[in-house]
Amino acid sequence: MSNWLPKSAAGRRWLGLAPSYFVIGIFMLVPMVIMGVFSFLEPNPYGGVKPVGSLDAYVKLFFEYDLEDNLVFNPGYLNIILRSFQLSFGATLLCLIFGFPVAYFITLQPENRRNLYIYLITIPFWTNLLIRTFAWIIILGRGGVIETPLLWAGIIEDSLRMMYTDGAIAIGLTYSYLPLMVLPIYASLEKLDFRLLEAASDLYANRFEVMTKVVIPLCKPGIIAGCILVFIPCIGAFIAPNLLGGGKKLMLGSLVQFQFASARNWPFGSALSMLLLSAVVVVLIFYARAAKKREAMEGTA
Amino acid sequence: MTAAIDIRGVTKIYNPGSNQPVKALDDVSLTINDNEFFTLLGPSGCGKTTLLRLIAGFEQVSGGEIMLFDDEIENLEPNRRPVNTVFQHYALFPHMTVAQNVAFGLERLKKPRPEIKATVERVLSLVKMKHLADRRPNQLSGGQQQRVALARALAPSPKVLLLDEPLSALDLKLRQAMREELKQLQKETGITFVFVTHDQEEALAMSDRIAVMSEGEVQQIGGPTDIYEHPLNRFVADFIGDTNFLDGEIVDLNEDLVTCRIGEQSMFEAENSGGHRVGDRVTLFLRPEKIRLSTPDDAVSTESRPGTVANIVYLGNQAAYTVDMGDGVELTAQARPREDGKLPFAVGDSLAVGFSARALRVLAQ
Numbered sequence A: 001m002s003n004w005l006p007k008s009a010a011g012r013r014w015l016g017l018a019p020s021y022f023v024i025g026i027f028m029l030v031p032m033v034i035m036g037v038f039s040f041l042e043p044n045p046y047g048g049v050k051p052v053g054s055l056d057a058y059v060k061l062f063f064e065y066d067l068e069d070n071l072v073f074n075p076g077y078l079n080i081i082l083r084s085f086q087l088s089f090g091a092t093l094l095c096l097i098f099g100f101p102v103a104y105f106i107t108l109q110p111e112n113r114r115n116l117y118i119y120l121i122t123i124p125f126w127t128n129l130l131i132r133t134f135a136w137i138i139i140l141g142r143g144g145v146i147e148t149p150l151l152w153a154g155i156i157e158d159s160l161r162m163m164y165t166d167g168a169i170a171i172g173l174t175y176s177y178l179p180l181m182v183l184p185i186y187a188s189l190e191k192l193d194f195r196l197l198e199a200a201s202d203l204y205a206n207r208f209e210v211m212t213k214v215v216i217p218l219c220k221p222g223i224i225a226g227c228i229l230v231f232i233p234c235i236g237a238f239i240a241p242n243l244l245g246g247g248k249k250l251m252l253g254s255l256v257q258f259q260f261a262s263a264r265n266w267p268f269g270s271a272l273s274m275l276l277l278s279a280v281v282v283v284l285i286f287y288a289r290a291a292k293k294r295e296a297m298e299g300t301a
Numbered sequence B: 001m002t003a004a005i006d007i008r009g010v011t012k013i014y015n016p017g018s019n020q021p022v023k024a025l026d027d028v029s030l031t032i033n034d035n036e037f038f039t040l041l042g043p044s045g046c047g048k049t050t051l052l053r054l055i056a057g058f059e060q061v062s063g064g065e066i067m068l069f070d071d072e073i074e075n076l077e078p079n080r081r082p083v084n085t086v087f088q089h090y091a092l093f094p095h096m097t098v099a100q101n102v103a104f105g106l107e108r109l110k111k112p113r114p115e116i117k118a119t120v121e122r123v124l125s126l127v128k129m130k131h132l133a134d135r136r137p138n139q140l141s142g143g144q145q146q147r148v149a150l151a152r153a154l155a156p157s158p159k160v161l162l163l164d165e166p167l168s169a170l171d172l173k174l175r176q177a178m179r180e181e182l183k184q185l186q187k188e189t190g191i192t193f194v195f196v197t198h199d200q201e202e203a204l205a206m207s208d209r210i211a212v213m214s215e216g217e218v219q220q221i222g223g224p225t226d227i228y229e230h231p232l233n234r235f236v237a238d239f240i241g242d243t244n245f246l247d248g249e250i251v252d253l254n255e256d257l258v259t260c261r262i263g264e265q266s267m268f269e270a271e272n273s274g275g276h277r278v279g280d281r282v283t284l285f286l287r288p289e290k291i292r293l294s295t296p297d298d299a300v301s302t303e304s305r306p307g308t309v310a311n312i313v314y315l316g317n318q319a320a321y322t323v324d325m326g327d328g329v330e331l332t333a334q335a336r337p338r339e340d341g342k343l344p345f346a347v348g349d350s351l352a353v354g355f356s357a358r359a360l361r362v363l364a365q
Helices: A009-038 A056-062 A076-108 A111-126 A129-140 A147-152 A166-190 A195-202 A207-218 A220-236 A239-244 A252-261 A266-298 B048-056 B098-108 B113-126 B142-154 B172-189 B200-206 B224-229 B234-239
Strands: A041-043 A049-053 A063-065 A071-073 B003-014 B022-033 B037-041 B063-068 B083-086 B160-164 B192-197 B209-214 B217-222 B244-253 B257-262 B266-271 B281-286 B292-294 B305-314 B319-324 B330-335 B350-354 B361-363
Touching (some): A056 A063, A056 A266, A076 A111, A076 A166, A076 A220, A076 A266, A111 A166, A129 A239, A166 A220, A195 A207, A207 A220, A220 A252, A252 A266, B003 B048, B022 B048, B022 B063, B022 B209, B022 B217, B037 B048, B048 B063, B048 B083, B048 B160, B048 B192, B083 B142, B098 B113, B113 B142, B192 B200, B209 B224, B244 B266, B257 B281, B266 B361
Parallel strands (some): B037 B192, B160 B192
Antiparallel strands (some): B003 B022, B003 B063, B209 B217, B244 B257, B244 B281, B257 B266, B281 B361, B292 B350, B305 B319, B305 B350, B319 B330
16 A cells, blocks of 8 residues: 555545545635625725725615615615515425426336436426526517417407516526426435325325325425425526516525626625525524434434 | 125226236125135235225226125225225334324224224234334334234224235244234124235134135135135145145046046045046045055054155154155155154155045046
8 A cells, every 4th residue: 555645544534535625615615705705895896895894795784874874774685585585485385386296296107107207307407597587588478478369369458467577586486496396306206105195095094185194294305305405596596587577676696696797796795695695504404403303203214 | 694795796907908908806706704804815916915905995896896794885985995904014104103103094084082092092902012102113123013004904993904915024933923813803803804815824724714816716715624625626725735636537436435546557535525427537635644654564544555755855843755656656745753853764665655535535627
């Protein structure tokens, strides 16, 4: 054995893992640290930051200066954050409502056909999200695929004004992230022992009770994973809000994007990102706690 | 005697209309009496589990009808049939405790809470699992899971309990202990048990009546002794226990006995079960334990014939002897080891092989 290798097993293990640490460090930790540092600096009006410490970015999240330079509470950004959570929550719920039956349907198919369906589910990922979201403008918009036939048939007399609404954003988000809901639910449903369904119906459970008492509790991990996978990108999304919400109804993601691209306020954008990050971390901690509790309750096999 | 389950001309075809339809049951008719321990016995693929699943409602019949206490149940979903199943692999709900598993059926039936609690306790103590009520299924051994599955199926007091090879996953000792317990449980509860197994010993030990099945058809229905001592055909005789088969031709018969020629010129007499004629090709069968082996000098019976030990299989409490009777006829017989543990005969020894004509029976071809 070459003598430059570490002597202890622990040392050698560390060396083996070094490439992973390196990649995670460079591509995840460093950008995050930069973002954290930037959020405590002053903005440079021409983009970038001035190396002057400041808490202004965080103050700006909740307060603004009135004409007499007094700090007053400003709920504007807070409202956007709240709206983001609401819309993301709605989109996650829609994904769950549409995604669960799809995953269940795939599980019921013969084994050789399941892979084909999973493959089909992933097809949308082959095209750019931006283009796919644009397609929804054609579907929802004035003179679009939905409106035109309805107008022509005389069912409606005026435009439905579906574009540039919260509904349009929710639809766009649901469409974008539906596969991320279907896949983990499918993964946990696939492991489900279908004899348990027979056992439940044998014990007088009707179809609804079989679902609520057996299927859903047993694929809870998949449902939770799916919800997290959908909720997190939703809250940071900016393509659907910008295109389908018309950029007027901002979400957190579009607000961050706006700070970096147009408003040239990098520290404020960073501060918003840090807030977003902390919110996500809090959600994940709750999830981890719940998972641990469940494991402890169900014992080890 | 009331009929608990009346199966009338039931046929089940899987994948009908496809290019590979599978006929699992072919015009099966049988009646299971109330308060009976009834066993469906047969090799795998004989249709016994299919029949059980039809009764439970997991499958739909392709033809015929199933009556449960004189009610047509064909159009009822499984959750509307007053029968419960003990599944082969238990199918306990892993996310529920033992008590929750047992309470499941009672809760679905909307029983009042105090009643559910009392029933769960009663049934769990019936299967000696009360002390583990708060455990989860994956914290239990196979035998314990088996008991919980039993308790769960018994808790709603079904009219019929269906058991799908419930002991097959247990080890031998446990299986034997559970046999007695199951039989005891059936007597105590008075519930009709329909038990599916491929294990003939299990069937003989527990059942009031047995239906032997093969290739989707019922071969014979009867009590354990009937099935063992008076099998109707070669399949039943072969499937239950060890048997000697002798193929031959009837050369003479009177009211009591038929005389058959086996091989070139060996003559065997057997009980006349009626309906035979001289010249019929028949199979005689003779259980190994009905054959007495002795040394030629000790032979007491006038019915004994000479033979030579061709092979011995030692089984501990006994040994299986293959005896060459000459004329191409071989018989399998049993002998117990002597008190010092030695076997009474060795390969090549000459023997007197004794059996009475009453032990030999004629099987339908």
